[in-house]
Amino acid sequence: MAVKLLGIWQSPFVLRVKLALSLKGVEYEYIEDDILNKSSMLLQYNPVYKKVPVLVHNGKPMAESLVILEYIDEIWKNHPLLPEDPFEKARSRFWAKFVDDKFVPMIIRMLRITSDQKDNAAKETREILKTLEGSLDPNKPFPEDKSLSFMDIAIVWVGYYTQMLEKMLDVKLLDDENTPLLNTWFRVVLNLQVIKECLPPFDKLLTHYTNFHERHTTAS
Amino acid sequence: MAVKLLGIWQSPFVLRVKLALSLKGVEYEYIEDDILNKSSMLLQYNPVYKKVPVLVHNGKPMAESLVILEYIDEIWKNHPLLPEDPFEKARSRFWAKFVDDKFVPMIIRMLRITSDQKDNAAKETREILKTLEGSLDPNKPFPEDKSLSFMDIAIVWVGYYTQMLEKMLDVKLLDDENTPLLNTWFRVVLNLQVIKECLPPFDKLLTHYTNFHERHTTAS
Structure with missing residues (x-):
């Protein structure tokens, strides 16, 4: 699938990304990571922080929930999240x-x-x-x-x-x-x-x- | 003047805003604050953090250097700071x-x-x-x-x-x-x-x- 989300279920930052994708109606594959035994995918995609959420879009990974929200809002224009002003x-x-x-x-x-x-x-x-x-x-x-x-x-x-x-x-x-x-x-x-x-x-x-x-x- | 910047000379965050305004060629009034005796203007404009930089544009104040950079880049379109992609x-x-x-x-x-x-x-x-x-x-x-x-x-x-x-x-x-x-x-x-x-x-x-x-x- 073009959009993947690496997350852990208890994270409020993953929640933010789930909400944004859901509001935009973007289909995505959700991959639950393990906080005690981080996946090689997570280490590869976010070597700096080794933390979820990581959004992967067309093979390109990005991290930090607020950065991801800005990206989602720019790529999928329906249901704008940020105000215009x-x-x-x-x-x-x-x-x-x-x-x-x-x-x-x-x-x-x-x-x-x-x-x-x-x-x-x-x-x-x-x-x-x-x-x-x-x-x-x-x-x-x-x-x-x-x-x-x-x-x-x-x-x-x-x-x-x-x-x-x-x-x-x-x-x-x-x-x-x-x-x-x-x-x-x-x-x-x-x-x-x-x-x-x-x-x-x-x-x-x-x-x-x-x-x-x-x-x-x-x-x- | 339409643009004012409240700063202190030694702040790297104020430096960011000065650089952005300078690159865009925006004229502004710089007001040096006093870290040991914060001005009433600073307390009024950034009551949450009571910190510089504060950019005031057409009477509207905003704080946090990276937030200000995004704003500057959106208002003054010449010399774009953020990449398009x-x-x-x-x-x-x-x-x-x-x-x-x-x-x-x-x-x-x-x-x-x-x-x-x-x-x-x-x-x-x-x-x-x-x-x-x-x-x-x-x-x-x-x-x-x-x-x-x-x-x-x-x-x-x-x-x-x-x-x-x-x-x-x-x-x-x-x-x-x-x-x-x-x-x-x-x-x-x-x-x-x-x-x-x-x-x-x-x-x-x-x-x-x-x-x-x-x-x-x-x-x-």
């Missing part, structure tokens, strides 16, 4: 980068956190979520399947993985007091059909990361 | 991001490094430079003023700041043994007229960061 485009890229800069280290930290560090980390996460709420325009209608954008795809996983962290660590991160608009936004968007079809199963994700957390916080 | 475009964005992901933390670390940590950090830096060498196509001619691209602008500062670190810490990071192509590439590109006009003065940069390094490594 250059300033709005810059805004979308800015917030997508914000999520990668702020949430990725925070989630990596949360997955290794011990109970005495939990409250501080939760407080910091709530502050980042509060900042992210500033990316939403209160006057703009919530997206629907047909209007999901680059920015929506870039940030929607934050809601899902935050819900997972809340269950796993028994903390409150998202609520209507701190982030009323973002909280509602996540609830609505995570319930869209196209999103639900691409999300990893919640219970499987929770079990996976709870096991990971236990392995990394149990005194050896 | 979507795959080559993805490649440019990938390597620009690599530089930010890998060199920025490395340089931050180097600026606070103590003498006993120096050799290890130098070794790691040389490995990153070796990987960056893989971004260069040995069959492609070196850029000239008229052909400088997004990727050139995104990575050229690495050469200059690495030379500064070499002097400051008395270590060898770039040489013809480890990174022959990259070493020559930096030498040629850093000597282009448009680059030289935008670079901060080397001695001033060296003095600035040597003082910074001394302040951060002297036992308090």
